[in-house]
Amino acid sequence: MRLLTLATAIFVNGLHVQANIGPPGITSSMPPPPALSSPTILSDNPEVVPTMPAPPSNTTELAIVTQFENLRVNAKTLLRFDPESSTNMLSGAVVALAMIPEAVGFSFVAGISPIMGLWTTVVLGFMAACFGGRPGIMSGASGAVAVVVAPLVATHGVQYLAPCAILAGIIQCAAGYFKVGKWIRLVPHPVMLGFVNGLAIVMTKSQLSHFSGLDNKAAKATMIGLTALTMIAMKVIPLVTKAVPASLLTILITTLVSKVFSLPAKTLMDVAGAETFKGGFSVLPKLALPKIPFTLKSLKIILPFAFTMATVGLIESLLTLQLVDGLVDDGKRGSTSKECRGQGIGNIFSGVIGGMGGCALIGQSLINVEAGGTGKLAGITMSATLGLGLLAFAPLLGQIPLASLVGIMLLVCQQTFAWSSLRLFGKIPKLDALIIVLVSYITVVEDLAIAVVSGTILSALSFAWKQSTQVHSTQLVDSSGFRVFQLFGPIFFGSTQRFESQFDVKNIPESEVVIDFGGSRVYDHSALETITTVADKLRENGKKVHLRRLSPDCQLLLGNMHEGGTPPFQIERDEQRDPRYSPVSDAYAK
Incomplete structure (x- = not known):
């Protein structure tokens, strides 16, 4: 630049x-x-x-x-030295190394060649960094997406994977255009806690799997020793110097220790195969159109997978955006719409090169932020470093001990887990505590999307139930001899029955009834219908009904529900004392 x-x-x-x-x-x-x-x-x-x-x-x-x-x-x-840019570049280079074992592992899950998983990370990471909504987020091939597309590859063949990624990218771009990402704000805090805890457990299980399948005791001892050395170095190096990211120095130290002492360490080349790290232009992906017939039948095959892939990818990406927003204290908030578009563009280009698609990665994003990478340059550098490494330095990258990256990721898992949530049990409502546990469990045994949606629905139902029990009223007879019902609490679809139960229609002796909504709020069409129903029952029993302290939009909508705009009950209007709150319909707002 x-x-x-x-x-x-x-x-x-x-x-x-x-x-x-x-x-x-x-x-x-x-x-x-x-x-x-x-x-x-x-x-x-x-x-x-x-x-x-x-x-x-x-x-x-x-x-x-x-x-x-x-x-x-x-x-x-x-050409002046810029400390902030150098920090972003160094952190991006570190994350590039941490991306390799994850991308390789996710490629095996999806059923494709590891080299394509790596190039997916290069392309998606670059596009998402350039067009995404929050600098500092790292994107690439992900496990959540790999699980979704694995049945597609197994059933219909790898040729359907690229068009699926392209279609998922188009869906995500459309979601950004229509600002669908803003709904991520409705995810409650207990769901977020359950999500990060479950994700930390999933990442830990993934890292611990590298300790199995080793050839002999020496290899296991080396793996354990280098992992422990990595974790110790990650804690000690920042106490000595912060000029260079601790993760980068740690990787160099463990690699040198492994080579100097000729340790039987499992390397990246051992995991992905020599073909992945042979380097040269032969490993470059080829640009090509999807090799499937452009028919309605093909669309029916890939559309369900593409929609699920787009949904899962956006949920994880937007939750990562919220997490990074909280970690980077710069006073800025990420744009959910831009993040949707950035992920979509990245997946489209990933499909064009025959890749698997992906999304933002929380673990790698945390590594980046902890190393000081809070700018777009970090993501661009990650992509450039990984791409250049696959072309020119692949044999050297292949010699990095897997244990060094496992140790870094285990520390990330420890930082990801919300340990403070354990202290909340007994101090927060039992249902919120249950939601934390439930979301964590579903994240581990099923997948992220199901966990977040389930937790959000349960939280919404819990909130609706609690609010529905808040409706109550007091009664008095005013100086005019009217029976006045003073209502309190929100009136919406969940509280309509409780609202109706406040009126013993047949046992009201007064001829005129006032329903005062000054301490209440009317939120939806169900509430308006219930108000009309109660008023009709009172009129059928010979009562004259007055409605008082309704917001202007409620007054308008109640009138529109009757012919001629005049309801068979009296709506008292007082511009100075009538409450004003968000309209239950856009009709008044227009």
Whole structure:
């Protein structure tokens, strides 16, 4: 980026020179610049004044010198060391290494070649970083998506995977356009706690699986020893220096220890195979159209998988966005719509290269944020580092011990788990505690989407039930001899029966009844219908009904529910005392 800006500066300065000089043989019409009254300080040290050459004898030479000096200053500014950019680049490089075993493992789950899982991470990670809604999020091939597409590959073949990823990306872009991502705000906090706890357990199980299947006791001892060394180094290095991310130094240390002492360490090449890390242009993915017939039958096959893939991917990505928002204390909130579009664009391009698709990854995002990667440059660097590594440095990457990455991920799992949630049991409502446990359990045994949707539905039903029990009333007879029912609590679909039970219609002696909604709120059409029903029952028993303290939108809608806009009961209007709250319908808002 700096080189591109430098080139632009050269080009622009060149144009300025040409504008001052003019074409050959034509004398410039510009007046000569004034003589320099004092030498220009070009040195970084203001006390050192370089000796300036004598001013050029003509305008052309002076213009060339001036533009060259400007170009020199611009180049110095562009190439200045930027600590924040270097931090993002280093953290991105670390995450690139952490992406490798995950992408390889998810590729095996999906039933495709590991190299395609890695290129999926390269392409998706780059596009999501460029167009996503929150800098710092890392995206790539994911386990949630791999589980969804595995039956498609097993049943219909790998050729259906790319069009599925493309269609899922289109659905996600549409979700971003229609701002569907904003609904993630409705996910309650207990569901978020259950989600991160369940995810931490899933990631831990995934990392512990690397300790099984080792050839002998020496290999197991090496795996355990290097993992422990990694976790210790990750804690100690920040106490010594923070100039370089601890995870990067840790990987270098464990790799050197493994090679110097010739330890029987399991490497990335052992996991993915030599073919994945052979390097060179032969491993580049090929751009091609999906190799399936463009028919309605093909669409019926891939649409259910694509829709599920898009949904699961967006849920995990948007929850990651919320988590990163909470970790990065910069006063900014990520854009859910942009994140939907960024993930969609990434999945479309992933499908174009024949990849599996994916989404944001919480574990790798946490590694990135902990290392200081809070800008888009971190995600772009991750993608570039992984892509360049697969092309030019694949054999070296293949020699990295798997234990070093396992140790880093285990620490991430420990940081991901919301340990504070354990202290909440006994201090929060029992149903909220149950939701935390339930979401964690479903995340582990089923998948993320089912867990989050189930927890959200249970929370919504719990909230609706609690609110439905809040409706009550007090009765009095005012100075006019009217029976006044003062209502309290929200009136909506869940509380309509309790609302009706407040009125013993046949045992009201007064001829006129006032229903005062000053302490209540009317929220939906069910409430309006119930109000009309109660008023009709009172009228059938010879009572004259007055409705008081209704918001303007409720007054309008109650009138619209009757012919001519005039209901058979009296609605008292008081602009100063009538409450105003969010309309139950857009009719009043318009």
